[in-house]
Each structure stands twice: as structure tokens, then as C-alpha cells.
Amino acid sequence: MTTANLSTTLDLPQPYLLFLGDTTEAGFAKTAFGLRDWAPEQCVGELACSPDAISLGLPKLTPAQAYAKGARSMIIGVANMGGRILDSWMPSLIAALEAGLDLVGGMHTRLVDTPALVAAAERHGRRLIDVRTPPRGIPTASGRKRSGKRLLAVGTDCALGKKYTALAIWKALKRRGVKADFRATGQTGIMIAGSGMPMDAVVSDFEAGAAEVLSPDAAPDHWDVIEGQGSLFHPSYAAVSLGLLHGSQPDVIVVCHEAGRNHVLGMPDYPLPSLEETIDMNLRLGRRTNPSIRCGGVSLNTSKLSESEARALMAAESKRLGLPVADPIRGGDEFERLLDRCLNG
Amino acid sequence: MTTANLSTTLDLPQPYLLFLGDTTEAGFAKTAFGLRDWAPEQCVGELACSPDAISLGLPKLTPAQAYAKGARSMIIGVANMGGRILDSWMPSLIAALEAGLDLVGGMHTRLVDTPALVAAAERHGRRLIDVRTPPRGIPTASGRKRSGKRLLAVGTDCALGKKYTALAIWKALKRRGVKADFRATGQTGIMIAGSGMPMDAVVSDFEAGAAEVLSPDAAPDHWDVIEGQGSLFHPSYAAVSLGLLHGSQPDVIVVCHEAGRNHVLGMPDYPLPSLEETIDMNLRLGRRTNPSIRCGGVSLNTSKLSESEARALMAAESKRLGLPVADPIRGGDEFERLLDRCLNG
Known part of the structure; x- marks a missing residue:
């Protein structure tokens, strides 16, 4: 198959x-x-x-x-x-x-x-x-390693910039002359890309299989930049996130977070996981289908901060985590360093 | 809601x-x-x-x-x-x-x-x-903690005795006079119980919600014994397992394994996780919706071993893990110790 x-x-x-x-x-x-x-x-x-x-x-x-x-x-x-x-x-x-x-x-x-x-x-x-209706004929996942490179945007929560991050990285890779496709997993993303897979509407047994279909074998130097969904820590939607992670077999994850958000959107009883915990859990689970998975950095949504507050926070977080931390909307050197690390390790 | x-x-x-x-x-x-x-x-x-x-x-x-x-x-x-x-x-x-x-x-x-x-x-x-068609009107999960106690059978793989284990524990609890229900998550289990939820056929966005619906609020001393599905380490079906884990909010997990199985059924390239790794990952992820989750022990399918081999292996594994290890089909003192630990911690 x-x-x-x-x-x-x-x-x-x-x-x-x-x-x-x-x-x-x-x-x-x-x-x-x-x-x-x-x-x-x-x-x-x-x-x-x-x-x-x-x-x-x-x-x-x-x-x-x-x-x-x-x-x-x-x-x-x-x-x-x-x-x-x-x-x-x-x-x-x-x-x-x-x-x-x-x-x-x-x-x-x-x-x-x-x-x-x-x-x-x-x-x-x-x-x-x-676009909320999945296509017919989605197989169960085979777990077979596919050729080409894959980057998956993951997150501490829903609705904090995973689609935006994936789109910004994809556009930036194209600007650098890297062969890349944006792989959409939600309705707006699918309309932007003109194709994709509505991951949250797929039957659970086929969730990882749908992610496999979404990013097929490609040239060794080609990158699929895959829109993330939900969070492994979300009490409602973690199944979507894990199926997407396993089926995507990402070589690189970029962890998305919104500065200042401290609980799950709409669920005040659920504190958000730390960035370290989010990175660790995604790498541990992702290793199952791609043992060489690594974290390319953090995409921090700083839209509620001033420019100087944002730059200071990104610098502090980058130092603390030992990883590039950037806001793709603000761009700048931080974002270029994030891209470097995604591409080159 | x-x-x-x-x-x-x-x-x-x-x-x-x-x-x-x-x-x-x-x-x-x-x-x-x-x-x-x-x-x-x-x-x-x-x-x-x-x-x-x-x-x-x-x-x-x-x-x-x-x-x-x-x-x-x-x-x-x-x-x-x-x-x-x-x-x-x-x-x-x-x-x-x-x-x-x-x-x-x-x-x-x-x-x-x-x-x-x-x-x-x-x-x-x-x-x-x-029974493969889920009921209508399944909500997304609320994450709200429910009353009553819950035990979930989890596993290192598919098809190694999770249904059997849950049924055996449920029957044994009833024999001990404990108020308990068997909660079925697959087609045969649903027919046995007369009700249930075909978890693998539920749309991913509603997977944890389906598990919440399956084991509703109950009396504080009532146990729902929930049939597990798949494995968090299964390249095809982990989404089902994680949605079921989050929505079930188990107080106790029992980890099911088959003696001698060393790779995922039908996937020789995927070695099975160790029992320690399986326990640790289920507890880490399960803690998200029930911080007091703990492991009640291991259910070991020893059907391919002789009685003496089986008893020796269970004793060795129990000593190594510091947990009760039993084969529900063989029963015996080991199984009673497993039940004790599930009920009493």
C-alpha cells in the first residue's frame, strides 16, 4: 500500500x-x-x-x-x-x-x-x-518512513498561531530558494493552499493515516511545512494532535505559544504546559515514527506586547531554552535564526 | 453542558x-x-x-x-x-x-x-x-472532573488482551461486592455489555468527548472498568488511545502485554515499548485530566507459556517492576493482589 x-x-x-x-x-x-x-x-x-x-x-x-x-x-x-x-x-x-x-x-x-x-x-x-468533509478512501497509517523533509507546527494550546507560523515559515523557505509546500490541516488553511486534509473531521482510526496521505514521499531536499492542530495537552483535542504528529513523521517541530496565555482557551482549570514540557512531550511521542525528530525553535505570538517588550521576552526565552525564539509577524534576525536551525539543525 | x-x-x-x-x-x-x-x-x-x-x-x-x-x-x-x-x-x-x-x-x-x-x-x-456506527450528538470533551472511580486497560500494543482484562477485572470486582460497570469501546465489547461507544469510529475532534460520555458521573464508590483500545505507541492508532485516556480520566490504569511479543502486530519495524515506558507515558499523559492517576499493575497474557514458565515470569516481572503482575485467565493470588492494588492503591 x-x-x-x-x-x-x-x-x-x-x-x-x-x-x-x-x-x-x-x-x-x-x-x-x-x-x-x-x-x-x-x-x-x-x-x-x-x-x-x-x-x-x-x-x-x-x-x-x-x-x-x-x-x-x-x-x-x-x-x-x-x-x-x-x-x-x-x-x-x-x-x-x-x-x-x-x-x-x-x-x-x-x-x-x-x-x-x-x-x-x-x-x-x-x-x-x-472543506470540513474529509475525502473518501483514507487508509490507516502504515508507519512507513517517507522520503523528503517535514516540519510540523505544534503548540501549547489551540488558536495561538500554528497556521500563521507554518505559512510564514513556508513563505520564508520559498524566499530562500528552498523547495517547500504548505500542507493544510484546517479549513482556512485548505482554502489558502487549495488542498489539504481537515484533520479534526477524520475518524480516529484513520487520523495518522490521513496525515501520512497529506505529506507524501518527496525529493530528499524538499520540505513539507505542516499546519498543526490542537495540542497534546488539550483535554478535548489531543487525539487530533497525536495522530497528526505520528502520521507527519516530522524531522523538525516548531513549538507555538502566545506570550501571557497561561491556561487552555476557554478552560480556566487547565493551566498550559511549559514550553520545555511541550517540546519534550512532542519529541518523545514524535520519535516513535521519526527517531531523528528535533526542535527547531519557538514561535512566540507577541501581538499583545510592545516592540521592546516583545524583543526582550524573546531574547530571555531564547537564552533560557537554548533555542531560537521568534515572532514570525515581527520577523527580524530572530526569525532568520529560527529558519537556519530548522533547515540545518 | x-x-x-x-x-x-x-x-x-x-x-x-x-x-x-x-x-x-x-x-x-x-x-x-x-x-x-x-x-x-x-x-x-x-x-x-x-x-x-x-x-x-x-x-x-x-x-x-x-x-x-x-x-x-x-x-x-x-x-x-x-x-x-x-x-x-x-x-x-x-x-x-x-x-x-x-x-x-x-x-x-x-x-x-x-x-x-x-x-x-x-x-x-x-x-x-x-455497532461500528457511533451514536449522534457526541460533544467535544469538557475536561470536567467526574465523580466515581475509573479503571482503564491500556496496552503495549493492539490485540493482546485489553478487553479480556477489563472483563475479568469487572467480574472479579462484582464477585467482591464492589459496584462496577464494564464500559465497552469496541464492537464485541459493546455486544457483551449491551451498550458502549465504538471509539475507533468516532471523529477525532470528538474522541475524548466520546470517552467522557461513556463513563458518566457515578457514586463515589462505583467503578467503571473501561475497555482499552490500541496503544499510545501504535503508529496507526495512538490517536484513539490518547482520546480514550484523556476522556476516561482514569484513577487507575492496568497495563496489558503479551509475553514474548516484541514488535507491533503486523509491523516488524516497530519494536514494542517496555512496560516501564508504557506505564510512564500513560501516567504522564493521563495526569492531564486526572492528576491522581496511578498504575494498578500489569496484565500479562501468558497463553503461549506453560503454567510453570508463566508463574516464574510473572514473579520476576512483579519483582522488577514493584507492581502486581497477573494473567487474568490463570487467576490465582497474583490476580487478587492486582485487584487489591487497583482498589486500594
Whole structure:
């Protein structure tokens, strides 16, 4: 059995038209903003169904105009309370299918569970792609060592910058001329990359297998930079993190943390593990499928600190841990040292 | 949010009529033999659809006779290559539905994907229950500490006696007059217990939540004895094991191992961890949701050794580890010491 079967991952037709619905608050359009910022070359324009909706500053296009400019799918880049598909969106969604665009959604309500969309997609020979739905045919993990290099972003908790860190490292490697792919494991990441694996939606028995499929055999000097999920210390989501760690077989981990966060998000009774404990546990468990795993450094989210506070904290932590500590958003020499250590050990 | 919602687990109508199909080899009827041995009071009889089929030595009953004797479901207690439902079985399966019995299956081919069975079940108002299909509405784990005591069987590998160990401990606790429930996490265990959670079929994000639902709040002196799954060191299935460990919040683990097994079943490149390593890793990770977790001892499957070899090995291992080491199948003083330590620390 080979795990090098990329067709087992989700694949999205690119480039995109970004749909904003009637959203007036930027906070509900995080996915659209993330796509604009991280995959600008894949975003040909934006479409709203209300004149009051927010704008991304991209060209405002009808689905037909977007198709003519090369777009091949329309991404629902907004969320709302409850994750529903609103009736007011339907004319725009159906117009997109008519114009030849596939529809891509990441909401709790699946596109394929909306009969009017299913009918329109069938009529026009288009696909409805729910990025929360894993592809079929994921195998159980084989444990077979794969060729190529892998870096996995891990963390002390959820929602503190693992996706951002992986994207920043991937872009920086490309700038340095290193062959690299970003491997997405969550819905926004999948839309940015145009493919990936929604790890939290995979059945547990196949979790490590899904991670194997996500980063197949590659050239010896090629790096897969893999978006992390959850934390080995998270009382709800550690299963996702361990399956991803075992199946990814990372050569290098980068440990992500947010300065000042001291308990699990939304769980005040659960203190966060220390950075040392997080590094040690990830290395101990990761060694099972890759005995040469090592820690490349720490990615510290310092967005709540001033520039001088952040630089001082990173320097102190770096000295304490004996590892590069950097905030990819601030960049600078610290981040370059982190990259050096990831690449060269 | 409360996790003490037993209706979120699978529940099977008991007692059972056991269906043997046309199976002539006992190896294909493991489930039926397991039910006869572990839940004899729930097995009113057996039904085959061929005179050449094997027998469990139970009364041979028609579905109508079984219903009259109290049976409320018929369990498909046989498997075949490919896990299919054979055409030759259909008259018996439909007769069971007609007689008022629900149908319970654990094969890869789900009962609900067989149109003739769906039609017959609807016609007679009966249920088709696939024990590989998790119940709906499993929440994500809350991490909230629950009342009552919990024991979890963990292991160095798959398929070396975790279910057997949990069942043996549960029966022994009942014999001692301790309030206890067996909590099943795999298909055969679920059929034996009449309820449970197919942990390996749960979506990863809900894995720990499923374990929380499985062993709800209980009286302070009540023990849930929880069937383990996989191993934290298994390259394919560790995600299942970690979600189960976190959500179960065990007070006590019993580590299961098979004497002489030195690599992961089917994976010769993966040596098994030592017992010390297995104990240490389970305690370290389990401490996250239950800081007072401890190891009650080792359950050693010595089925390939002679009685004298087995007793000598258990004594040596017990001395080396400073823990009770017992083979539940052999029983004896070692097993009583293991139980003492599980209950009393």
C-alpha cells in the first residue's frame, strides 16, 4: 500500500472568487481576509449580495466576470452565528454555479445538505465542496518512513498561531530558494493552499493515516511545512494532535505559544504546559515514527506586547531554552535564526 | 453542558438470539462465542441457516421462539472474509425482524446499507443497529472532573488482551461486592455489555468527548472498568488511545502485554515499548485530566507459556517492576493482589 496518493486529499479548483454575503463586520469574514492576505494570487475578485457588505479591496466581479478572468470556484469566505447558509445568499450562490464556478464552503451546514444547491450543481455539472468533509478512501497509517523533509507546527494550546507560523515559515523557505509546500490541516488553511486534509473531521482510526496521505514521499531536499492542530495537552483535542504528529513523521517541530496565555482557551482549570514540557512531550511521542525528530525553535505570538517588550521576552526565552525564539509577524534576525536551525539543525 | 447523558452511547435491546449463518469454522464466529462466554445470561439461543453450521451449544430457536423466551434483538455473531451480509442469510434476518427482534451487526457492510433489510425493518417497526456506527450528538470533551472511580486497560500494543482484562477485572470486582460497570469501546465489547461507544469510529475532534460520555458521573464508590483500545505507541492508532485516556480520566490504569511479543502486530519495524515506558507515558499523559492517576499493575497474557514458565515470569516481572503482575485467565493470588492494588492503591 502506498500513501503517496495525493488524490486522497481535498483539492479545490483555483483561482477563487470570494463571496462576502451581506456581512458588515470584518470579524465574520476572517476566512476571506486570510485568503486575500495569504493567497492573493489565487483571488481574482470579490462578490457581495448587499451594498452594505464589507469589502476586501479586491475587484468587485459578477460570477461570469470572475470566470472570464480565470476563476474556477467561489469560496464562501464568511461565517455567521450558527454557521448557516442564508436564504439571501442563494441567488448569488446559484449564479456562481450557472457561471461555471464550483462552490466551496467551510460552514457547519454543509453545501451538500442544501437541496436547492445540490439541484443547481447537478443542473450545471458543478461540484459542491465542503472543506470540513474529509475525502473518501483514507487508509490507516502504515508507519512507513517517507522520503523528503517535514516540519510540523505544534503548540501549547489551540488558536495561538500554528497556521500563521507554518505559512510564514513556508513563505520564508520559498524566499530562500528552498523547495517547500504548505500542507493544510484546517479549513482556512485548505482554502489558502487549495488542498489539504481537515484533520479534526477524520475518524480516529484513520487520523495518522490521513496525515501520512497529506505529506507524501518527496525529493530528499524538499520540505513539507505542516499546519498543526490542537495540542497534546488539550483535554478535548489531543487525539487530533497525536495522530497528526505520528502520521507527519516530522524531522523538525516548531513549538507555538502566545506570550501571557497561561491556561487552555476557554478552560480556566487547565493551566498550559511549559514550553520545555511541550517540546519534550512532542519529541518523545514524535520519535516513535521519526527517531531523528528535533526542535527547531519557538514561535512566540507577541501581538499583545510592545516592540521592546516583545524583543526582550524573546531574547530571555531564547537564552533560557537554548533555542531560537521568534515572532514570525515581527520577523527580524530572530526569525532568520529560527529558519537556519530548522533547515540545518 | 453535562456529559452524563447515557442516551448518547449505543444501546442494544437484550437479551439476544445469536445468528450463526452458515459458518462452519469457529474462527469466523468469535463474536458469538465471546457473547456466550461473557454474557451467557443475555443469550437465549442460537439460529443457523444451514444444518452444517457450527453450534454454540445453546438452544436452537426460531426467531419467534426466541422472542417468546424474551429475546429482543438478534446479533449477527459471525464474520466472513470481506465483512459482507450474504444472500443466504436474508430469509433468517427478515424472519427475525418479522418476529419482533431488532437486528444488530458489527460487519464492515452496514445493515442500514442493505435496502431489503431497511424495507423489512420499516415494515415491522424494528431497528437496524450497526455497532461500528457511533451514536449522534457526541460533544467535544469538557475536561470536567467526574465523580466515581475509573479503571482503564491500556496496552503495549493492539490485540493482546485489553478487553479480556477489563472483563475479568469487572467480574472479579462484582464477585467482591464492589459496584462496577464494564464500559465497552469496541464492537464485541459493546455486544457483551449491551451498550458502549465504538471509539475507533468516532471523529477525532470528538474522541475524548466520546470517552467522557461513556463513563458518566457515578457514586463515589462505583467503578467503571473501561475497555482499552490500541496503544499510545501504535503508529496507526495512538490517536484513539490518547482520546480514550484523556476522556476516561482514569484513577487507575492496568497495563496489558503479551509475553514474548516484541514488535507491533503486523509491523516488524516497530519494536514494542517496555512496560516501564508504557506505564510512564500513560501516567504522564493521563495526569492531564486526572492528576491522581496511578498504575494498578500489569496484565500479562501468558497463553503461549506453560503454567510453570508463566508463574516464574510473572514473579520476576512483579519483582522488577514493584507492581502486581497477573494473567487474568490463570487467576490465582497474583490476580487478587492486582485487584487489591487497583482498589486500594
